[in-house]
């Protein structure tokens with residue numbers, strides 16, 4: 001079996017994986033792989049924006065909003081760390097060339113989403129994720145110490161007898177070849193779990209691979225039942241990924257209506273509360289959707305065209321004119337707050353294994369993520385993981401292990417046995 005050696009292996013090329021790669025010292029050779037194309041990550045899909053601490057006067061308000069949305073199950077130190085590093089993160093993105101909407105005075109413009117006590121979200125029209133992640137991707141493609149390999153799936157993680165991670169077995173999806181990538185440090189950035197749900201805003205290829213592999217090797221994970229449903233995705237009977245109608249549409253004044261055309265919930269309550277209210281309304285009416293009226297957005301057609309051109313276009317393609325009538329919406333799976341247990345530097349329970357972005361659970365989101373905290377969290381803690389890796393500096397030369405096909409087969413057999421034993425045990 002072919003073997004490759006790297007200082008760092010990063011599994012996943014969304015905002016977290018790329019930002020981790022970009023913050024590694026250039027002397028470190030990193031291999032960044034992803035299951036689909038390089039642009040097939042949920043980071044590209046994020047519409048609403050990215051939160052930032054506007055001024056010191058908002059530190060307590062931002063903290064409180066994040067904690068309240070998370071039902072106070074968040075780790076307060078992790079939340080404080082994210083907020084404290086938010087401003088420099090936005091400034092760094094701007095230095096990468098990322099463009100955010102500006103107000104008349106040339107300063108950053110801020111929008112609002114559910115559960116935010118004030119507007120503190122910077123945005124690029126309704127495609128903030130694409131604007132940010134495409135710049136990170138371009139920067140990564142220019143770096144000579146980073147090798148980016150799309151269409152490559154993690155088959156399993158490799159561990160030494162002492163529990164330290166050694167890298168991963170990977171499959172080239174196009175040729176079918178399985179090969180071993182050994183690394184001084186391995187970073188799980190495989191995204192969320194939406195592909196496991198019938199209705200989700202996520203790419204279908206996102207099936208919780210990082211969490212699954214970690215769990216299979218006894219690496220601790222937390223809150224696997226903390227799954228967020230976004231209240232408003234465009235209703236359709238077609239199969240496949242659900243199209244998000246950004247919460248910032250409601251932040252700017254769009255209203256949820258029942259079958260009688262009446263409002264039934266405060267649209268800016270936390271996501272889990274609004275989702276529950278919509279479900280209750282659907283149950284009462286025996287309906288499979290409710291309506292969202294975008295005609296009440298402040299600034300009317302002008303705002304819709306300026307701030308939400310992608311949403312207007314997509315609705316038109318699906319046969320809905322947002323300027324003349326409400327559109328049908330329904331909640332769908334959107335985000336995973338649980339994941340591989342990690343600390344403020346992305347370290348997991350296994351030496352030399354890190355987890356960042358939606359794959360990890362560092363406690364920042366609690367039970368329910370506050371809108372537009374996901375990109376920020378992914379960028380900050382991925383950068384911190386890179387700093388930690390650079391500090392530890394376990395390079396590829398460190399790898400003494402050399403798996404033969406026989407040893408690998410033994411590993412796979414042991415894993416199968418263990419799964420069998422655990423299933424048997426659970427069945428009792």
Ligand code: SIN
Nearest residue numbers: 047048246247371372
């Ligand atoms: C949205 O635009 O509603 C999604 C943003 C997020 O998930 O935070």
